[in-house]
Amino acid sequence: MESPYTRLTSALIEWHGRRGRHDLPWQNERTPYRVWISEVMLQQTQVVTVIPYYERFITRFPDVATLAEAPIDAVLHLWTGLGYYARARNLHRAAQRICAEYGGEFPVSFAALVSLPGIGRSTAGAILALSRGEPIPILDGNVKRVLTRFFGVTGPPTDAAANKRLWQLAERCTPQEDVAVYTQAIMDLGATVCVRRKPLCDFCPLGEGCVARRTGRQHEIPAPRPMRARRSRQVFMLVAVREDRAVLLERRPDSGVWGGLWCLPEFDTLSAARIFADQSLQRTNEEPQALEMVQHSFTHFDLIISPLLTRCSGPAAVMDENQSLWYNTHEPARIGMPAPIKTLLDRLADPTLFDAPATGRLES
């Protein structure tokens, strides 16, 4: 009698021929490098968002050597808007290690791959399964959801015991042959049929054997993550604009939110922003002018940015060239920048902004 593992595997492989995705840009030439780039981009991000980013990235960095040699700013520039910027920094660091330690040859052993920055067990499995057909399991978010429902695994997927069980199931379901097709199929099913809300069970090739469907618990499995209270944080950002409309940007530290990206100088309080403007800039307007607030949502908190427009003729003190730059909004430098900062700078194209009288005195 066929085991539930082989039943799942063969149903998925058969389904993929009919309904799976066959025309994604990273499916054209499945080298380990290309699979790596696509898998990292697809972490926490949907296919439709990733496609244009992937195409631009591969055109600019067609191989690991080009990526390793590029300045980090060029890499972050092509990542602008994709979020989770640690992924881009890790790609760059890993490419440099591949060039230094493997002579630029992409490593194809599991142990070597998981030793590289940003490559975990599932990404290493995906690289080897999809580009080389090696029977190594993967367990990304989509695969977890399918296996959890099909086998009726209880407990939040973040729970260590549930996670261990899911890896065991993933191993058992991964076939010795047709691994690339199976791997793509289970990812596709999770992304298009066994979706988080309202799974399309009537169209699912796994419907018959699925525990969640049989017991009507599709909406309880996987168990939702415990809700965390959502925080919000307010910051002040100085939009220091020179007469030629260049804007002062600072590079953020590598760790933390927007690590390594170029951003407006940020302050926790209005008075700290004022002190910086007074001491570090040759200001030409009397009072910073409050611009419309910008809100940006991260996974666990909302950032509320209060921008303060300050006109100046330049810095009042020497600034570190590696950590600060005057950004020409007419000829933008190719640097990485958080999406809300880009939005804010795009607003500076409005000439009436500079004709508007300064707002009343701001309260600290």
Ligand code: SF4
């Ligand atoms: S039957 Fe429904 S819940 Fe089960 S794997 Fe298919 S889509 Fe998911």
